[in-house]
Amino acid sequence: MRRGMRNMGLALMGLLMGATADAQIISVGETEPFSPYIFGHNLEHTRSAVTGGLCAQMLRNRKFVGTSRKQGTSPEWVPLGKRVLHRAVGCEDFYPSGESLIAYTRHIGLPKMVRSGERGSQMIQNLVEGERAGIMQRELPIQGGGTYELRTVTRTNKLVNLLVELTDRRGETVYASHTISLTPGEEWQTNSFQLTPKATDEDACIRYYFTQQAELYIGAVSMMPEDNFHGMRRDVVESLRQMGPSLLRWPGGNFAGEYRWLDMLLPVDERAPLRAYTGSQIHSGGFDAHEIDTDDFIALCREVGAEPMITINLAWESPTESAQWVEYCNGSADTKYGRLRAERGHPEPYNVRFWSLGNEIGYTGIEGPKGAEGYAQKAIQHADSMLAVSADLQLFASGPYPNDGWAMNSALPMADKVKYVSLHEYELPNGGLHYTTESDTRTTYERLVEKVNANYGVLKAMRHCLDGTGRKLHISYDEWNQWHAWFRPSCVADGIYTARVIHLLLNHSNELDIPVSCYFQPLAEGCIQIDKFDSRLTANGQMFALMKAHQGGRICRISENDDFSTAASCRNDTLTITLINERYAEPRSFSFPLRGQLLDATLYSSPDVRPCSYLNASELSVEKEKKNLRATLPPHSVALIRIKIKGK
Secondary structure, eight states: OHHHHHHHHHHHHHHHOOOOTTSEEOEEEEEEEOOGGGGEEEOOOSTTSIIIIIBOOOSTTTTOOSSOOTTSOOTTOEEEOSSEEEEEETOSSOOOTTOOOOOSOBOOSOTTOOOTTOOOEEEEEEOSTTSOEEEEEEEEEEOTTOOEEEEEEEEESSOEEEEEEEEOTTSSSEEEEEEEEEOOSSSOEEEEEEEOOSSOEEEEEEEEEEOSSOEEEEEEEEEEETTOBTTBOHHHHHHHHHHOOSEEEESOSGGGGTOOGGGGGSOGGGBOOEEOSSSOOGGGTTEEOOOOOHHHHHHHHHHHTOEEEEEOOTTTOOHHHHHHHHHHHHOOTTSHHHHHHHHTTOOSOOOOOEEESOSSTTSTTOSSOOSHHHHHHHHHHHHHHHHHHOTTOEEEEOSSOSOHHHIIIIITTTTTTOOEEEEEEEEOOTTOOOOSSHHHHHHHHHHHHHTHHHHHHHHHHHHHHHHTTTSOOEEEEEEEEETTGGGSOOBHHHHHHHHHHHHHHHHHHHHHTOOEEEESOOBTTTSEEEOSSOEEEOHHHHHHHHHGGGTTSEEEEEESOTTSOEEEEEETTEEEEEEEEOOSSOOEEEEEEOOEEEEEEEEEEOSOOSBTOOOEEEEOOEEEETTEEEEEEOSSEEEEEEEEEOOO
16 A cells, blocks of 8 residues: 555656746645544634524523613513513522522533523513513514424413514514413423414514413523524534534533533523633623533534534533543443433444543633643543543643643643643734725735744744653644634635645644644634525635545645645545635746646636635636646635546
């Protein structure tokens, strides 16, 4: 096999030598394997990535947490009725002496992890018989003829007929309705039903109300399209699949320090929302509703063809609790937590190999040990407990790298058990992002795409840092992107930056020993734009979808490629070449001999690089010059060329 690959390399050397005077020379040497996991992504519960993004749940603050509104309703909810007493129970941090909390949601795990306001309910007292009393929420996008699954969890002191309606914003047109007969008692009642609205409305309203003089508590409500995939939007899952993620890192990121994995053993409506310590849940009132659990995450990984990577809550979980999570994922059905997994419908172990020992421990604002020695001591305890359950785990260390002190005092003491060290790096052009003039646009673009050189510099510094330990330690580049890319619309400039980083990883991941790399992050914050009724790949997502053509191949060594413009890989008898013209205004030509059959050549280009721009796919013109092929790329564009190799 090794001799065959060498012969392939020699064939490629002959295949791609040569150039015209003004064209980039593509010179390829021997091929070598590269890790498939450099095409990874972070599936992190921050901002709108999951809540309001991947998650199919349509109702905001459906478990009634957060600071109450002046009218007494929970955030995102509007009161209904004239003589009604509303109260957001549990939203306040303090209660009068002796007052009990009436909440449906609860926690199982981490009782020592205190977060105020995570449990609540909405109380409604109707003071006048025959009058309407309830709550409503607007800005719901509904599709006519679509079927939606709904649930309510309630308790009442009297017989109540609760009417649930989908209407227009003003309540003048009813699209669908359902009545629930509620009996009095102190037990919570769950009712499930379906609604099929008769019209499409991007700004519909859902109304919950009754007319009896009674007191009603609502503990949770739910509304999802019937065709959801494990509580996730199918269109978003399909967009993620198009990108070809080889690995998904979950649940964080920063959110890993807020996640309570044992709560997944509760029904999804009963799980208390998780309050963000870092402020990362800014689009959902500071809380994550814990809609997606380990089972759902594994199902998603299998659906899109990705390897799962789980980050433990090192700040709050004990080593025993981390080991229990490993046992849930990897234990046989005759172990305690493997049996729980089997009872939930998953008899076969998930065999999750990749586990991160916390996220960014040692950084300012992140809970957990701040020093290298303290982190190493705690991480080793977790590693020992986890490895005792599943000896073949691949563990990842955290910390503020590159940092020689952390390398010697954290990575080195853990080196016998933890072979991967995480690196997180975000780049932002000096001077910020400005697009209102042609000059500003060009300056912003050029500063942005040039930042890939800074990525390369940080990666080399990280390699030097780890080599200083004298141990074989891999780099896990498991968060990379531009700084604050998740707070603004994506654009072609971002896409060219992303394509260049992927080329950097393709060409240098072996040299720098980077088996794992994860982009931050695909959902609603970089690669996939998620709208009310559909989703689409941004320029970043388009580049991942294009570059996945290299997956499963062997990377070809390319000389004179310091600008990350070219990558080539070979799989079976097909050579795949991707080319990048990062120039703002000038075309760029590439030339190489053809000793095979040109299968296809596609150009991804756009005249615009500013926010909200996309790349358009078209056929790339490839010219023949004697025995050479020549391709000219317009400014800020990327090309994909596939050639069937002859004469191996």
